[in-house]
Amino acid sequence: MNSPTTQPAVRASGLVKSFGDHRAVDGVDLEVHRGEVFGVLGPNGAGKTTMLKMLATLLPIDGGTGEVFGHDVATEPHLVRQLLGVTGQYASVDENLTATENLWLFARLQGLGRAEARQRGARLLEQFDLTEAASKPISAFSGGMRRRLDLAASLITRPPLIFLDEPTTGLDPRTRGQMWDTIRELVTEGSTVLLTTQYLDEADQLADRIAVIDHGRKVAEGTADELKSSVGRSTLQLQLVDPSDLPTASALAQQLLGEEPTLTPESRRVTVALQRTDQSVDLLVALRDRGVAIESVTVQKPSLDEVFLALTGHDTGEDTGEDTAEDTADQPTQNTQNTQPQDMEASR
């Protein structure tokens, strides 16, 4: 009934994988649209790799079904493999060969002629900044170089669908930013990307939609914004010019928004939760009418950190447990400051 062009890039329903008694993936539904970056977010052991491997024909599916562009993963693995480029969590290039030899090997295996294989390899090495290391043995490669070669090896046939399992784990911020740029380029060229990550800011930056996985189950799905607004309310943060205006501002906020604001006199700051974002305008207008001078205004959504915490009841393990459940709930803005500078650093 579905014409092939309306099929999503990936569709999984009720996907299950058990290792003994342990259900590593426990009934996951997933739909990845064409041309999007879909992020699967989850802590260590959540089942991300297991799920990806099942969809990549690398692990037998114990329950449910998976489809890639409408082709069943279990019954038509050969078709699925022709549409798919996979970069696993651990490097899957040949340590005994050089970078050039690796790309040549994978190109030849996928039916490219000798000349074409050589050209494609050289171009990919250049694109991934590996030309200088082209004839070095892989064992002399740094982690980042290996990661890049691994991704290059997945792109030889320009597959329409690319799986990336934790593509930036272990990379320094600069290399990480480059990897993000590469992934965005792939999407610009028309590929669909399904990636897993433990990094909230990575999902936030890259993914059009995100599924949060925990203990083998999907606990939430949506755009980063949707996830954020599903969990908490936005906050309005005001910094005043004159600290003596603080009581006035506080009283007004209380009166107009019906919420008790938090005051930080040292930085002349008033923070108050918003029911709706447009309420902030009422408060700003009222403050201007009273002649309260404002230095800066920010409306902040809750960070994905808090979303994650709220959904899974535990931390990602990314930050070293400095936020407890209480202080995140009380001061939603605190956490954002943890992730934001990281983003900026990485994308530079």
Place this chain on the structure above:
Amino acid sequence: MTTLSPERPDTVDLAPHVSLSDTISQTMTLAWRATVKMRRSLEVMFDVTIQPLIFTAMFAYIFGGAISGDVGSYLPLIIPGLIGQTVLTACVATGVQLRTDLDSGVFDRFKVLPIARIAPLAGPMVADMLRYLIAAVLTFTVGIAIGYRPGGGFAGVAGAILLAVVAGWSLAWIFTFFGLVGRNAQGVQGISLLVMFPLTFLSNAFVPTDTMPRPLEAFAEVNPVSLVITALRDLANRGEVTGAVGWALVGCAVVVAIFAPLSVRRFKKM
């Protein structure tokens, strides 16, 4: 398959399965990879170089007198026997190598590529034919150096070497299967030796089978290793393509027919 266009996954023609010619070319590509690896770690060649050198001289002088009265008349019996034994030992290494390879991560990529499932297994095995060739040539050379005069002449010896290489490739499927079943390289080495010893010693490699107890003799007679060694003797010593050569090839075919599908099935489930 050629390059896909990322934008239009539905407009490309996907191949429903891997064609035979593609399977062969993929196998040869993977054989190339295995030869590159071999060149870079020459210690994998020890079992087909040092071992034939030492074993041939040692066996000839130690057992020669006891079994055939003198070394000279034992050589036509022992040289083909030793070739059989050395090639079988080299097959064990094929399985152990495969296990090491499987654990190395690159196999995850082979598995996800649209290639024939048999290619990653058969590729290294094709490359290993080079090792069987070296083993057979060296054993003959040492034999001739210590006085062996093959009655089959050059053609007979060449035929025997060819058969040894084909037999090595066929018997290696047994060890490829154990390479896939074993948990790690040591485990594979363990099981393989356990399989190799009866195959070697319950054969006519070193002694005539008719002195063995009945049940063992029965096994020794259908043991593919015996069949191959008998054929090697006929080729090298008489220069004749006898019925034994036919039986050897049948024995090899049976081994491949059993262990190749078992191995591929096992590989698919991994």
